[in-house]
Amino acid sequence: MTFGFGKEGHPALAMTHYNAIQFCKWLYVRTGVFYRLPTEAEWEYAARAGSKSTYFFGDKAAQLTDYAWFKDNGEEKTHVVGQKKPNPWGLYDIYGNVAEWTYDQYKSDSYGERKEKVSNNPVVVPTSLYPHVVRGGAFDSAADDLRSAARGASDPIWKQLDPQVPKSNWWFPEAPFVGMRLVRPLNPPSHEEIMAYYDKKPIKDF
DSSP: OOTTSOSTTSOOOSBOHHHHHHHHHHHHHHHSOOOBOOOHHHHHHHHHTTOOSSBTTBSOGGGGGGTOOOTTTSTTSOOOTTOSOOOTTSOSSSSSSSEEEEEEEOOTTHHHHTTTOOOSSOOOOOOSSSOEEEESOOTTOOGGGGSTTOEEEOOGGGGTTOOOSSBOSSBOTTOTTEEOOOBOOSSOOOHHHHHHHHTOOOOOBO
C-alpha cells in the first residue's frame, strides 16, 4: 500500500504487527539473516542515542523541523527517508514520517511497574491482538508525540472499513501513518528460536 504517497525510497505503510513480523521472516528465508521488530525498550534506547532530554537533540520542539517530518511540515504524507538530519547514532527518521512498530504489547502502566527497578532487556510479550506499541510519531503527529518517551498504541479503528470477515491479518487500511524499523541482532538466536518467533499464528480480528 502506498496511499499515493510514493513507493521508491518511502517507508512501507499500513502493515499489521503480524505482517511486519512475516516480512522479517521473508527476509530471513531469502538471506539467512535474522531480522525482527525492536522491543519498545530497544527502540527508545536507539532513539535517545545516549540523551536524557525530551528529544535526542534537546528539549525545544522548535528544532524538530531539522530532524523530522511531522504535523508542522509533513504535508499529510510520507517523505523519502533520509532527507532530514540523523540522530547522533546515525538513525534517520527515528521521529516522524511514520510511526514504527515495536514488538511489545501496549500496557499503560508498564513503565510505572518498573519504577525504581533495574530491568535487563525488558519486554511485554504480546498475547492479544490489541494494542501493540508504536513509537516515534508520524507525518501527521503533533510535536509532543515525537518525544523519545512518547508511546502510541494500535487501535481496531485502523481496520474499521475492512469489509472482510474476519478482518485481514495483513493490513490496516486506515493507518497510512504506521511503518516499521527492523533490528538485526549482533548475536542471533538459534534457527529453532528464530522460527518460533516468526511462526506464531495470527489472532483473528473479527
